[in-house]
Amino acid sequence: MIGLDTNVLLRLYLADDDSQWDSARRLVETLSEARPGYVNVITLIELIWTLRKRYAISRERVLDLVSGLLESRDIVLEDEALVEIAVDRAAGLSGELPDLLIALRNGEAGCRVTMTFDRKAAQHFPGMELLT
Structure with a gap:
């Protein structure tokens, strides 16, 4: 298994740097079910936030990307079952996927609640409560 950093996934998805995109593409082409790429939850959240906030990629496109990662036989996501639940729930709710994952x-x-200053997250996600 080979760990994949956020910047590798970004270059692959955005194709905004020819040299790095080519290197990322060649790496991904070497991945297989027997030798998969690994994406931990921190990397996944960083990827989502960067795409949404820096590149203004739509929520729907990001959910599609994460769904594609879940379906890939060449990629292993940390806590895949939790990510799948989050993607399924996020499709029917407003708010950002990283907040739901958190x-x-x-x-x-075992947390009874997650306290946040994010009004949108507290309003849309069970388990989050606004700290006032």
Whole structure:
């Protein structure tokens, strides 16, 4: 298994740097079910936030990207079951996927609630509560 950093995934998705895109593409072409790429949850959240906030990629396109990663036989996502639940729930809710992932992961860790200053997250995601 080979760990994949956020910048590798970004270059691959955005194709905004020919040299780095080519290197990332060649790396991904070497991945297989027996020798997959690994994306941890921190990398996934960083990828999503960067695409949404820096590149203004739509929420729907980001959900499609994460769904594609979930379906790939050449990529292993950390806590894949939780990511799948988050993607399924996010499709029917407003708000950002990273916030939902945080709330779900904290719930699994035994947190009764996740406190936040993010009004949108607190309004849309069960398990998040606005700190006032």
